[in-house]
Amino acid sequence: MGFSMDAAPMIETVRQQLEDFIAAKGLRRTKQRDVIIEAAFGTKEHFNAEELHDMTRKIDRSISRATVYRTLGLLVECKLLREVDLGRDQTFYDPNFLDKPEHNHLICVDCDRVVEFEDDHIAIMEDCITKRLGFSPASKSIRIIAKCDQLERTGACSHLQKTLETGANRH
Amino acid sequence: MGFSMDAAPMIETVRQQLEDFIAAKGLRRTKQRDVIIEAAFGTKEHFNAEELHDMTRKIDRSISRATVYRTLGLLVECKLLREVDLGRDQTFYDPNFLDKPEHNHLICVDCDRVVEFEDDHIAIMEDCITKRLGFSPASKSIRIIAKCDQLERTGACSHLQKTLETGANRH
DNA sequence: GTTTCTGCAAAGGTTTTGCAACAAA
DNA sequence: TTTGTTGCAAAACCTTTGCAGAAAC
Numbered sequence: 001m002g003f004s005m006d007a008a009p010m011i012e013t014v015r016q017q018l019e020d021f022i023a024a025k026g027l028r029r030t031k032q033r034d035v036i037i038e039a040a041f042g043t044k045e046h047f048n049a050e051e052l053h054d055m056t057r058k059i060d061r062s063i064s065r066a067t068v069y070r071t072l073g074l075l076v077e078c079k080l081l082r083e084v085d086l087g088r089d090q091t092f093y094d095p096n097f098l099d100k101p102e103h104n105h106l107i108c109v110d111c112d113r114v115v116e117f118e119d120d121h122i123a124i125m126e127d128c129i130t131k132r133l134g135f136s137p138a139s140k141s142i143r144i145i146a147k148c149d150q151l152e153r154t155g156a157c158s159h160l161q162k163t164l165e166t167g168a169n170r171h
Numbered sequence: 172m173g174f175s176m177d178a179a180p181m182i183e184t185v186r187q188q189l190e191d192f193i194a195a196k197g198l199r200r201t202k203q204r205d206v207i208i209e210a211a212f213g214t215k216e217h218f219n220a221e222e223l224h225d226m227t228r229k230i231d232r233s234i235s236r237a238t239v240y241r242t243l244g245l246l247v248e249c250k251l252l253r254e255v256d257l258g259r260d261q262t263f264y265d266p267n268f269l270d271k272p273e274h275n276h277l278i279c280v281d282c283d284r285v286v287e288f289e290d291d292h293i294a295i296m297e298d299c300i301t302k303r304l305g306f307s308p309a310s311k312s313i314r315i316i317a318k319c320d321q322l323e324r325t326g327a328c329s330h331l332q333k334t335l336e337t338g339a340n341r342h
Numbered sequence: 343g344t345t346t347c348t349g350c351a352a353a354g355g356t357t358t359t360g361c362a363a364c365a366a367a
Numbered sequence: 368t369t370t371g372t373t374g375c376a377a378a379a380c381c382t383t384t385g386c387a388g389a390a391a392c
Binding site (some may be wrong): 199200201202219220221236237240241260261262 | 366
């Protein structure tokens, strides 16, 4: 659940890109960094540091929280991973920006679902606004907070059901 | 600096709105809450809890950090204040949503300036996207990260200068 | 062999909370 | 008088960091 079928080729791309970054910076490739990448890009879900730590420990129990935090910094720095603000307390990380560099997020207040979406008009509008204000575009993050139609209509939402059953996404 | 000339009438509106909220919930009006409101809405700048605590202590030195945090929660709950994510570590609060309920933020990576803007097209687009994905709009937050044209062109930015001189906005 | 990396535990910074005294209604 | 509120200090929480040993080059 939550794991992509075609994650394997993606992970090779990621590994290569990190290796280049490591070489350029005179850093070292380690077993821990490989495991953390495997965990981080073996899912298409967003995760926080604690969740990634749990995922890595399923592969190698000895990996420490500190190493997870340090590697997350590295992965963000070399642009393999992006920080996303989902309106929760911790920093979340999104492994899907390699596939879809321009996507944004809709967050449901009812069922906590996070839906990714792309829209070409947004980029154009962002350009206009930025220039109008005397700046140049650097990046953007559009977060839409929404209410679940399914819940409103039927009184139940499949995602909320799932969340309650598995205890996932609790915060 | 950073204080609005017509803050006084605004504060009366705020006080009234909080009073209604307090009455409806069976809470109490206190000296501390009055002071915190005076500080929070006596500026048009965004602030974090620590900064608001400093501002209140200029009016009444005895007000504690805990009360500031608790009152911030109250003000957000009754929609007088809104939390904004400026990409920094702490939560910031924006007192300008009463005046401009639909505004968004542009944040400069060069000079840390935060510019508020409104744009009617955004609301329309947000509606389209939300409905397309099977949700109903609840709220949105668009954050544009930009680069300062002034700095790029002239090698200096008035805001950056000011920031360095006064030590404001440091983080 | 040198330099980077790791795990541990401790520290850092922000926000929340338990509690006894206090103030509002 | 009752109930909500405050200030203090401690706790909780996420994240970073110092250090000695281990691993990569």
